[in-house]
Amino acid sequence: MTKPKLVVFASGTKDGGGSGFENLVRASKTGGLDAEIVAVVSNNDHGSVRERAERLGIPFIHFDPSSYSNVLKNLGIGDSSLGNVYRAIVRDSGAEWVALSGWLKKVEGLDPRRTFNIHPALLSQLSGRFGGKGMYGKKLHEAVKAAFDAGEISESGFSMHFVTDELDRGPVFFEHRVPLKKAMTADEIESAVRAAEHEWQPKITNMVMHGDIRWDGRDTKTLTVPSWLRLSA
Template sequence: MTSSIVVLISGSGSNLQAIIDAVKAEEIPGEIRAVISNKAEAYGLERAKQAGIATEVLSHTDFSSRESFDQAMIRLINQYDPDLVVLAGFMRILSPAFVQYFEGRLLNIHPSLLPKFQGLHTHKRAIEAGEKEHGASVHFVTEELDGGPVFIQAAVELDKEDTPESLAAKVLKQEHLIYPIAVKWVLEGRIQLKGGVPYLDGISLANNIPKLSV
């Protein structure tokens, strides 16, 4: 039976497009059943429509609290019976109840080599810190912001001329490579979580996270 994926977005959806393309190429053994956004103007919804994928909008502004929005989001996601929920630029801090509900099947991609530079403005902070390399990480989502178990990364070198914008563009290209790989690994069962530690093909990644370098 084909695995079911639901993708949550808030913006342009370029990582969503990378996953759509990988599904279309049969590189990912699954089907994107729905793309859900908290913003009606998110261009990612158009990407989904062009690919024939169901779209939903659930605006957080219609709810009095983060918790009530997240409970409504859980109900909406469950209509599509997902094996995996993928955050692709979903700009909301999730409540503990939401994270716990989807524990082990909720992925996020973050634009830094975690655990460095959790939170926002990662590219600017990497430049200011004098880092020699920067990148992106895919991780399971936990209650700690950008603190869940990482199981694949991609690294880029920093140039002296790099600005936050140029660095962001370099990192985004790598995001488009590793996010489809991460989704594929999870759906194929190659990634397993045991005691909060990710294992790839039975080998612990606690101190040896796969990293693509360019």
């Protein structure tokens, strides 16, 4: 049976990042994720994501939404709208599904039924305080720490949700909570959340790609999650 095809979008940096992408690739090779990862896309041409891709034998695509003339030339498309470029990249890769894993750029035009994101905080907390513009990286975990130190929260975690054109507002289908301890630094919070992400992301990704978790892309009432899988694990 042919495995479903997945393209991963991961920003990374020159010096780090991309561990979620690598974790998905390794899971696909050991059976934890029943999928073929056909490519990885990064907005950093020379960085950790490319290094991981080359080491793992996964095709690498450089795409910076703020400057993508190289992509237009390579794909040979006339419509230069951002949404059309995203769609062309996915189509050209041969992917049926899109996973955003540390992708820090705005997404437009992708099929919300087949595009999903992992966010390193609980989007349900404090009326969505830890989602939206600017909520990524160290700034995000420092905001979580500040809320914890102020007694507003006792845990962090991560969320997985379908992706719409509105940042971090697609329906959440899974959250995993990570207890916080007194005197934890922002870096320690980030490490604890990342460890939980690496454990759960392949499992939940597999459920999405095989239809156990699904959404019609329009009405949040149509979001389907197995009854045994709680929204918050």
